[in-house]
Amino acid sequence: MPSASKRWWALGLIALAQFMVIMDTSIIGVALPRIQEDLGFSPENLSWVFNAYVVAFGGLLLLGGRLSDLLGARRMFAAGWLVLLIASAVAGLADTVAVELAARAGQGVGAALIAPSALTLLMMLFGAEPKELTRALALYGAAAPAGGTAGVFLGGVITEYVSWPWVFYVNIPVAALALLATPVLMPAGGTRRGSLDVLGALTVTVGLGAAVYGIVRAPEVGWDSGQTWLVLAGAVVALAAFVALQAARREPLMRLSIFRAPNLAAANVAQLLLGAAWIPMWFFLNLYLQQVLGYRAFPSGAALLPMTILIMIGMIALAPRAIARFGPKPMVVTGLAVLAVGLGWLALIRPDGSYAVDVLPASLVAALGMSLAFIPSLGTAISSARPEEGGLASGIVNTSYQVGSALGLAAMTALASAAGADRLGDLPALTDGYSAAFVGAGAIAAAGAVVAGLTLRTPRRQPAEAVEPVEERVRAAGGR
Numbered sequence: 001m002p003s004a005s006k007r008w009w010a011l012g013l014i015a016l017a018q019f020m021v022i023m024d025t026s027i028i029g030v031a032l033p034r035i036q037e038d039l040g041f042s043p044e045n046l047s048w049v050f051n052a053y054v055v056a057f058g059g060l061l062l063l064g065g066r067l068s069d070l071l072g073a074r075r076m077f078a079a080g081w082l083v084l085l086i087a088s089a090v091a092g093l094a095d096t097v098a099v100e101l102a103a104r105a106g107q108g109v110g111a112a113l114i115a116p117s118a119l120t121l122l123m124m125l126f127g128a129e130p131k132e133l134t135r136a137l138a139l140y141g142a143a144a145p146a147g148g149t150a151g152v153f154l155g156g157v158i159t160e161y162v163s164w165p166w167v168f169y170v171n172i173p174v175a176a177l178a179l180l181a182t183p184v185l186m187p188a189g190g191t192r193r194g195s196l197d198v199l200g201a202l203t204v205t206v207g208l209g210a211a212v213y214g215i216v217r218a219p220e221v222g223w224d225s226g227q228t229w230l231v232l233a234g235a236v237v238a239l240a241a242f243v244a245l246q247a248a249r250r251e252p253l254m255r256l257s258i259f260r261a262p263n264l265a266a267a268n269v270a271q272l273l274l275g276a277a278w279i280p281m282w283f284f285l286n287l288y289l290q291q292v293l294g295y296r297a298f299p300s301g302a303a304l305l306p307m308t309i310l311i312m313i314g315m316i317a318l319a320p321r322a323i324a325r326f327g328p329k330p331m332v333v334t335g336l337a338v339l340a341v342g343l344g345w346l347a348l349i350r351p352d353g354s355y356a357v358d359v360l361p362a363s364l365v366a367a368l369g370m371s372l373a374f375i376p377s378l379g380t381a382i383s384s385a386r387p388e389e390g391g392l393a394s395g396i397v398n399t400s401y402q403v404g405s406a407l408g409l410a411a412m413t414a415l416a417s418a419a420g421a422d423r424l425g426d427l428p429a430l431t432d433g434y435s436a437a438f439v440g441a442g443a444i445a446a447a448g449a450v451v452a453g454l455t456l457r458t459p460r461r462q463p464a465e466a467v468e469p470v471e472e473r474v475r476a477a478g479g480r
Contacts, residue, residue: 007125010185013178014125015139017077017118019147020084020174021111025054025405026151029286030301031164038164039097051406052101055212056108057115058402059205062253065116065395066197073120074186078179080113085175092165107171119382119394124187134320134379141375142315146308148279152286153301160298197253200245204253207238208403215410223414254392258385264393266455267381268400270332273448274339274377275401276408278370280441281343283409284416284434285363288349292427292434293359303355307367314371328376329456335373336449342366343442347435351427369445380456408444412437 028035028049036046068076087106094100119140126136158166214231221227246252259265282304289300322331345362353359378397385393413421420426421433 022147060112084110088171116394200253210235264384272404275404277445280412339369340445
């Protein structure tokens with residue numbers, strides 16, 4: 001086992017990984033109009049600069065977790081950074097739509113290798129000390145919303161003062177640094193024999209991609225269109241085929257019986273609904289600031305910094321203490337309920353509103369809810385799996401959050417458009433559309449609180465002590 005100081009440096013690199021893979025979902029938002037102009041994207045295809053990354057990321061996370069279990073977490077962690085570095089360079093240099101979308105999908109592949117191996121490495125480094133594990137998960141968890149908000153802020157700065165390719169180039173020095181530091185800081189871990197379910201990875205990725213595509217396209221072609229329902233039916237068929245393959249294979253990509261573990265399925269549902277509520281809130285709040293209140297890219301990103309700071313403080317300082325005192329279930333339920341209240345408050349936005357009245361207080365309430373719910377649901381999902389399936393559990397919980405984010409954003413985009421958000425320049429209509437999205441996201445968060453309250457079990461021991469016989473987990477993962 002590495003020395004104490006070395007372990008915390010390693011945690012810094014793991015948190016940086018989480019920060020970067022989430023930042024890459026948001027940093028391109030402000031740059032999209034420039035990308036559209038320079039590369040010739042049509043309006044209906046432009047959203048795929050975002051979706052190509054999210055679909056590849058979410059669809060391949062299970063494969064990334066399986067590779068981490070079989071080939072070693074450190075090896076896959078480094079491989080993911082290498083793929084991200086190359087894909088980011090190609091994305092910045094792209095001069096056609098096809099190359100740009102392929103590069104964005106490549107970034108998603110790199111992220112799908114990094115994310116589950118990062119969580120496995122965290123468990124290897126801190127699993128033997130339950131209290132340290134809770135602190136480590138808090139720091140790791142805080143990196144996700146920080147990356148999402150920092151992406152908006154940095155994207156605005158880079159697009160306004162440099163040029164849009166640098167929203168991709170910014171990954172290159174970070175990836176190079178990570179590649180140099182990984183063999184020095186990370187435990188070697190071990191490998192084990194097994195097979196890869198490539199067909200399973202293909203069907204789940206196609207299914208998730210078709211579902212996102214169908215929902216995103218529905219407002220344009222119509223929910224009553226045969227095209228919409230044909231694509232969604234194809235998504236259902238592909239996902240059903242994935243489940244059938246997993247049930248039939250001796251070494252599946254995702255052992256279905258893993259969901260029999262107490263709390264694993266419930267915690268993943270909580271993460272899915274948390275992502276489905278949180279990401280639309282961040283997305284439409286940024287649009288309200290720019291398109292209704294008239295903020296430019298840089299001030300809009302800066303306006304979200306108080307929310308990010310509160311999330312980081314909540315996850316690092318408040319959430320671990322609250323979990324130790326009350327247990328994970330009350331914190332997940334409370335966090336989702338508080339997030340629902342914050343979203344309901346945001347739904348009261350006005351066309352002639354102000355940041356201090358309409359945005360800041362409600363966004364801080366929502367941020368508090370996020371900080372309370374994220375860590376206990378994440379920790380419960382990971383610690384519920386068998387020790388030798390740490391990478392798979394990490395892949396599943398990351399998949400749950402990313403799939404929730406993609407589907408939630410697609411659904412809320414459709415809802416906002418139906419309520420008037422597609423009428424650019426009409427401030428009352430835009431406000432009505434964004435308000436509807438906040439109401440919908442709040443309903444998702446409220447549903448998440450109810451579902452968590454009904455399905456999560458209260459452990460016999462406090463969560464910091466109940467993160468399973470961690471020494472066995474560390475040995476099984478190859479730690480020393």
